Amino acid sequence: MSGAPAGRIARRFAQLRAEGRGALMPFLEAYDPDPATSMAILRGMPGAGADLIELGVPFTDPAADGPTVQKAGQRALKAGGTLAGAMAMVRDFRRDDDDTPVVLMGYLNPILAYGPERFCRDARESGVDGLIIVDMPPEEADEVAPFAEGLDMVRLVAPTTVANRLPIVLNGASGFIYYVAITGITGTRSADQAELARAIPQVKAQTDLPIAIGFGVRTPAQAADAVRVADGAVVASSLIDALEKTLDEQGRATPGSVRAVLDGVRALAEGVRGARG
Template sequence: MTRIAARFAKLKQEGRGALMPFVEAYDPDPATSMAILRGLPGAGADLIELGVPFTDPAADGPTVQQAGQRALRAGGSLAGAVAMVRDFRRDDDETPIVLMGYLNPILAYGPARFCQDARMSGVDGLIVVDMPPEEADEIAPHAAGLDLVRLIAPTTDEARLPLVLRGAGGFLYYVAIAGITGTRSADAADLAAAIPKVRAQTDLPIAIGFGIKTPDQAAQATRIADGAVVGSALIERLAATLDENGRATATTVRTVLDDVRALAEGVRNARVPA
């Protein structure tokens, strides 16, 4: 059983959903980013989504774009993100980590070499935002041992869903809004109508991302689905702690982890009977 499958199975047995924070590798610098990554499990993260800095992140709103720019200035790269996971695994061999990024850096790295390095470093899954199912052969033949997490959008109709699900692994990432990250909140009624249609065609857990910002919204998402992904809200809080030169301050790591603790409390109490 993979780490992702084991974690979702454990959470199901406990009767609760998963909190999956998103952080950008190397934002705002390697040491601060690594300190946040190492602190996430203790703060309540059940799984971690680690963003790979990229110059043209088409699915990301201004908040994550700016995080990516800070990370690139700090030397961030696909190889750097993989190395962060390898360092993380020295102390934590249980928390699942999913790399989220774009296809171009993987192609430049070399898909076969990348998948091997990611697997050997302890990466559990990949979200390749701009790789449609029709292009999955770019990576899938090399990805044994890595879960290819597929994105499902509000515009994914029931006719297309089987194609999206083919070859999917780990969990499904339901994109709650039609748009870029961090721009507006998800609508609970829309999610409540959409998620059962996805469940009818798969046994994979479903995590909701895009537009999940507060502990209440994260709790709501885990009542509807199996997990909540929170990214832009955490990165906004991180950015607010930086000095005028964009450097980390003494409060940066603590602020992010405190926010994760609040989100985790919301998720853990989401299914507690009133």
């Protein structure tokens, strides 16, 4: 079943634990603003300090995404972004990088349209390591999980997840737990450090999996705060903002687009790597 101990995600978190530091997981929307630019960013992220990468799959109705990520998805869809295209990006990425874990983040409907068994096979063969299916509750995991051998099924835990539901959410989870630091949509406010300091130990008490904090983590300081209480920090909106600021009036990439995002990743990595020192 999914979550084999020898997988890239498990190896990377074990390596970081041995080094005494947390993980930085930047987000990139596949095909935003075009296939070539997003591919260049994806290839450059590990060298800029990404420990794992979250690759977003464009979708027409991204209910959990805030305005920033929604606009990235709209640009990506306009550029021809699809589930198959996202997997093709990972396949191309694997030609040069066989170590950095890549997690696909998306919604259930495109997977059902693609065919769950075919999707899991193609994702695995492309070099995808894990899946974050934002709108798939644990009760519906059987739509995908039976076919996901070799793919980690990353579950989301939110501040609103009550104590008696936590074991249900954690059952069948693998890779890591994605802790949603704020209620609501992405990119609308920042995580509260005091709330995280109270909440993360409660989750850790019920799982041995690493915990990565996302939603509301934007700055190097906030990423550093996240890895002081958890195992990783996921950053999306601030990197998309950095990209968007470089686009021309037609929303097209400019010569500084790739560099702007990777400079953001470098700054975040510096914060994460100095957090526990």
